[in-house]
Amino acid sequence: MDQSTLPPHVLIFPLPLQGPVNSMFKLAELLCLSGFHITFLVTDHIHTRLLKYSNIQSRFERYPGFQLETISDGLPEDHPRSGNGLMEMFDSLKTKNKILFKDLLTSGKLNLDSRRPVTCIIADGIMGYTCDVANDVGIPIIFVRTISACCLWVFFCLPKLIESGELPFSDNDLDTPIKSIPGMESFFRRRDLPSFCRSGNLWDPSLQLYLPESTENPRAYGLIINTFDDLEGPILAQIRTLCPNLYTIGPLHSHLKYKLSVDSSSPLTSSNSLWKEDTSCITWLDSQPSKSVIYVSFGSLAVMTKEQYMEFWYGLVNSGSRFLWVIRPDSVTNNSSEIPLELSEGTKERGYIVEWAPQEEVLAHNAVGGFLTHSGWNSTLESVIEGVPMICWPYFLDQQVNSRFVGEVWKLGLDMKDTCDRLIIEKTVRELMDGRKDEFMNRADQMKKLAKQCLSEGGSSYCNLERLIKDIKDM
Structure with a gap:
C-alpha cells in the first residue's frame, strides 16, 4: 500500500x-x-x-x-x-x-x-x-x-x-x-x-x-x-x-x-468521565423553576476538611437558594458524623446531592442560574459557553488565577477564595442568585455570544x- x-x-x-x-x-x-x-x-x-x-x-x-x-x-x-x-x-x-x-x-x-x-x-x-x-x-x-x-x-x-x-x-x-x-x-x-x-x-x-x-x-x-x-x-x-x-x-x-x-x-x-455519573439530578432539575438552582461542584481533585464541608452546607441551606451539590466519595476528609437536623431538612426541601453529575448537561439546564466552582479550566469554560455566572472557590494550581479573572477581569461572577465561612457563603450565594442576578446574567450572556461566534x-x-x-x- x-x-x-x-x-x-x-x-x-x-x-x-x-x-x-x-x-x-x-x-x-x-x-x-x-x-x-x-x-x-x-x-x-x-x-x-x-x-x-x-x-x-x-x-x-x-x-x-x-x-x-x-x-x-x-x-x-x-x-x-x-x-x-x-x-x-x-x-x-x-x-x-x-x-x-x-x-x-x-x-x-x-x-x-x-x-x-x-x-x-x-x-x-x-x-x-x-x-x-x-x-x-x-x-x-x-x-x-x-x-x-x-x-x-x-x-x-x-x-x-x-x-x-x-x-x-x-x-x-x-x-x-x-x-x-x-x-x-x-x-x-x-x-x-x-x-x-x-x-x-x-x-x-x-x-x-x-x-x-x-x-x-x-x-x-x-x-x-x-x-x-x-x-x-x-x-x-x-x-x-x-x-x-x-x-x-x-x-x-x-x-x-x-x-x-x-x-x-x-x-x-x-x-x-472517570467517575460514575448520576443522571437522576437531571430529573430533579426538570422540576425546578428557571434559573433558580445553584450548581455546586469542586471538580475531580479538590479535597475539603469536615469543617469546610459543614460551613458550605450551612451556607447553602441558609442562603434559601435551591442547590444541586456534587460530593465525591473521596472529597471530604474524616467525614463520619451525624448530620444536624436543620441541614437534612433544608436539603430535603431545596437541595439535591449526588456523587458525580453529567456537568455539561447540568450547566446547560434551564433551571441552573449559578455555579459554585473550584474554577478548574474545563468547568470555567463550560460555564462561560452556557452563560452561567460563577462563585469561585479555588483549590490549587491554575484555579487561583482563573478565579481572579472570572471576578475582576471578565466580571462573570464572584471570587470567594481563601474564605470558608457559612455567613460569607450565604451572603455570596444570595448576591449571585438574587441581589446582582441581572447584572451577572447580562454579562454572562454577552460572553456566551462571543464564545459561540468564535x-x-x-x-x-x-x-x-x-x-x-x-x-x-x-x-
Missing part, C-alpha cells in the same frame, strides 16, 4: 488527570472528523477508569482511524495519584515514562500496514520530556495546554517574579499587588498566584515543576490552548511573544458539539482549527 496516500497519523498523549484527558478526547474526535488516524495514549491507571465509567469504546467505534494505546506511569496500581501523591506522579512520568515512551515510538508497534508511522505528536506541554523524545526520533511535536492562557502566562513569568524579588514572600499579606507579570499589573495580587507560590520556598517541588515553562513550551512546533481570543486576547498577545505559533481552538467541548451538529450522521452524546464559520477558534489541520497535513 502506498503510505503517502494515507492520512496523517497523530499520537495524542494527555497528562493523566481527568481534566486534561477529557479535553484531549475532544481534540482527538475533532481530528478524527478531519479523517486523521489517531493513536490516543493513556496510562494504565486512566485506562482502567475509562473502561469502568465512560462510553469511550462505543463512542470511538465509528472512527476506524482511532486506536487507544496504553503505557505505564511507573507507579504501583494502588498509588493515589492525587493530593500529595500528584508530585510523585510527575516525577515518575519524567524518569520512568520517558524511556517507555521512546520504546513505544521506535518499536514499530504503532506502524500497521493500514496507517503511516506517527507523523505528529500532540502532548501536554507540562510533560517536556516528550519533546526530547520527539526530537530524538525525528517526529514533529505540538504541545497542548488544557489550563487557561492567563495561568500559563503566570507560569511563564515565574522566573521574572523571582528576579524582581516578588517570589518567594515570607510575610502573610496576600493582598500585596504583583507587578512583574506584564498585562496583569493593575489587578493581580499575591493571593491570585498559583497556590504553591505561598510556600515561601524556592525549592518547593511544584514551583520547580512549573519554573521551566517559559523555555520548555517554545521548543515545540506550536502550542494548542483550550481558550478563545475574545476571552483571553490581551494575555494571548503576551504569550505570542514567546510562542508565536498559537492555536486557540476552544472551548473544545463546544467546538466538538458544533462540528458534530453540522455532521448530522453523528450522535451527540459523549462521556469521558466557533462558527470564520470565527477565531474555527479558523485556528482549520490551520492546525492544514499544518499537520503539511508535516
Whole structure:
C-alpha cells in the first residue's frame, strides 16, 4: 500500500488527570472528523477508569482511524495519584515514562500496514520530556495546554517574579499587588498566584515543576490552548511573544458539539468521565423553576476538611437558594458524623446531592442560574459557553488565577477564595442568585455570544482549527 496516500497519523498523549484527558478526547474526535488516524495514549491507571465509567469504546467505534494505546506511569496500581501523591506522579512520568515512551515510538508497534508511522505528536506541554523524545526520533511535536492562557502566562513569568524579588514572600499579606507579570499589573495580587507560590520556598517541588515553562513550551512546533481570543486576547498577545505559533481552538467541548451538529450522521452524546455519573439530578432539575438552582461542584481533585464541608452546607441551606451539590466519595476528609437536623431538612426541601453529575448537561439546564466552582479550566469554560455566572472557590494550581479573572477581569461572577465561612457563603450565594442576578446574567450572556461566534464559520477558534489541520497535513 502506498503510505503517502494515507492520512496523517497523530499520537495524542494527555497528562493523566481527568481534566486534561477529557479535553484531549475532544481534540482527538475533532481530528478524527478531519479523517486523521489517531493513536490516543493513556496510562494504565486512566485506562482502567475509562473502561469502568465512560462510553469511550462505543463512542470511538465509528472512527476506524482511532486506536487507544496504553503505557505505564511507573507507579504501583494502588498509588493515589492525587493530593500529595500528584508530585510523585510527575516525577515518575519524567524518569520512568520517558524511556517507555521512546520504546513505544521506535518499536514499530504503532506502524500497521493500514496507517503511516506517527507523523505528529500532540502532548501536554507540562510533560517536556516528550519533546526530547520527539526530537530524538525525528517526529514533529505540538504541545497542548488544557489550563487557561492567563495561568500559563503566570507560569511563564515565574522566573521574572523571582528576579524582581516578588517570589518567594515570607510575610502573610496576600493582598500585596504583583507587578512583574506584564498585562496583569493593575489587578493581580499575591493571593491570585498559583497556590504553591505561598510556600515561601524556592525549592518547593511544584514551583520547580512549573519554573521551566517559559523555555520548555517554545521548543515545540506550536502550542494548542483550550481558550478563545475574545476571552483571553490581551494575555494571548503576551504569550505570542514567546510562542508565536498559537492555536486557540476552544472551548473544545463546544467546538466538538458544533462540528458534530453540522455532521448530522453523528450522535451527540459523549462521556469521558472517570467517575460514575448520576443522571437522576437531571430529573430533579426538570422540576425546578428557571434559573433558580445553584450548581455546586469542586471538580475531580479538590479535597475539603469536615469543617469546610459543614460551613458550605450551612451556607447553602441558609442562603434559601435551591442547590444541586456534587460530593465525591473521596472529597471530604474524616467525614463520619451525624448530620444536624436543620441541614437534612433544608436539603430535603431545596437541595439535591449526588456523587458525580453529567456537568455539561447540568450547566446547560434551564433551571441552573449559578455555579459554585473550584474554577478548574474545563468547568470555567463550560460555564462561560452556557452563560452561567460563577462563585469561585479555588483549590490549587491554575484555579487561583482563573478565579481572579472570572471576578475582576471578565466580571462573570464572584471570587470567594481563601474564605470558608457559612455567613460569607450565604451572603455570596444570595448576591449571585438574587441581589446582582441581572447584572451577572447580562454579562454572562454577552460572553456566551462571543464564545459561540468564535466557533462558527470564520470565527477565531474555527479558523485556528482549520490551520492546525492544514499544518499537520503539511508535516
